Amino acid sequence: MKIISFNSSKSYSIPDLYLNIGHLLDHFMMLIFAKAAFDAGREFGLSYEEIIVYGTLGVILFGAAAPLAGWLADKYSRAILITIYPFGLSLGAMLAAFSSSTEMLGISLGVVGFFAAIYHPVGIAMITKRPGKVGLRLGINGVWGNMGVALAPILTGFLIAYADWRLGFIIPALMCLSFGISQLFAFIELDETRPQTPKVKNNKSVSVLTEGWQTVLLCLSIVTLSGGFIFGSLTFLIPRIFEVNMLQISNDVAITGLLAGLVYAIASFSQIGTGWLVDKVPPKFVLSAMGLGQLIFIYIASQSSDYGLLFIMLAAMIFVFGQVPITDVILVKYVKDSWRGRVLSIKFMVNLSAGASVLPITSILLKNGYDFSFVLQCLALLSVSVIISGLFLPNKTSTLKAI
DSSP: OOOOOTTSSSOOEEHHHHHHHHHHHHHHHHHHHHHHHHHHHHHHHHOOOHHHGGGGGHHHHHEEEHHHHHHHHHHTTHHHHHHHHHHHHHHHHHHHTTTTSSSHHHHHHHHHHHHHHTHHHHHHHHHSSSSSOOHHHHHHHHHHHHHHHHHHHHHHHHHHSSSTHHHHHHHHHHHHHHHHHTTTTEEEEOOOOSOOOEEEEEOOOOOOOTTTHHHHHHHHHHHHHHHHHHHHHHHHHHHHHHHHOTTOOOOHHHHHHHHHHHHHHHHHHHHHHHHHHHHOOOOHHHHHHHHHHHHHHHHHHHOOOOOHHHHHHHHHHHHHHHHHHHHHHHHHHOOOHHHHHHHHHHHHHHHHHHHHHHHHHHHHHHTTTTOHHHHHHHHHHHHHHHHHHHSSOOOOOOOOOOO
């Protein structure tokens, strides 16, 4: 095994396993602060409502930097971007661990968010580049990403319980560093040049999108905004919701973190099912079903506590996570490979930026006397837009051949 020397005229990739682990680390690193915020706030003399605002820069850059990553990947090299990304995550986490002020902590989380933005437009484009069972492969990749969501509260909770919140950043930083080094030995050279815009003959332009994309764009924009907010809210807030509303089960942050992680881990497997399903039936029906499940179970969760909350929230997250691969599959069918990184990056920017608004909005609501039950009811209402948008999608989509 040796470290590959990148040639700008050739195309490279890495096995799905590395792309999947990269997805796990991406979500894991972005959600360390969700569990560490309360203890970090106590050290800096701030309440939970006050400290979570310092995570805003990270989640904003997680979405806002995605178009830059997608453009660089499509124009130069996806392989180089995916190589840089774990080292950037490691740097940001280590800076967070040694923050001496809330301002430095916020900037450090911004570094994590900036480099985390690389994965989705680049890694997902590398996954969809290969033909065959795109929905299923995206579903499997999504499970790995949500295992990162699950691992964050579990590992961080135990490190806080038996050490402190700073170690909750140091250990993951070393994990990313180790993964980045091992990934250098995993690249393979493809038997083709990297994606380029096709040459134009007789001054005729080549369409990047297929017929019917306008309706799809409108529907997916609504789903991406609302789905991003729901996903971002529940993946960030569930650990704290469990701490507040599961007092009859445990008030130990390690235990509530473990329960949150189990909810995320079990629910994540729904993506394999929906990924397989959208390869078989029109995605619109699957998407609307996911929205309906969110509406029902998120609302019931708002009225629940202790064991009832645990199992109802698991049901809700099955539908939230199950929605994730559907929009990516639809985009793959409408966008040619040479533009896929850029289009996916815009989609993820919208999705993750919507999720970024969770922190300031939740902070304002909690400071003004509203509770987590009200927040969950708002999320349930928002899921109605997913149902309606799914119903307006075309019944059939035509699959594009990669360019």
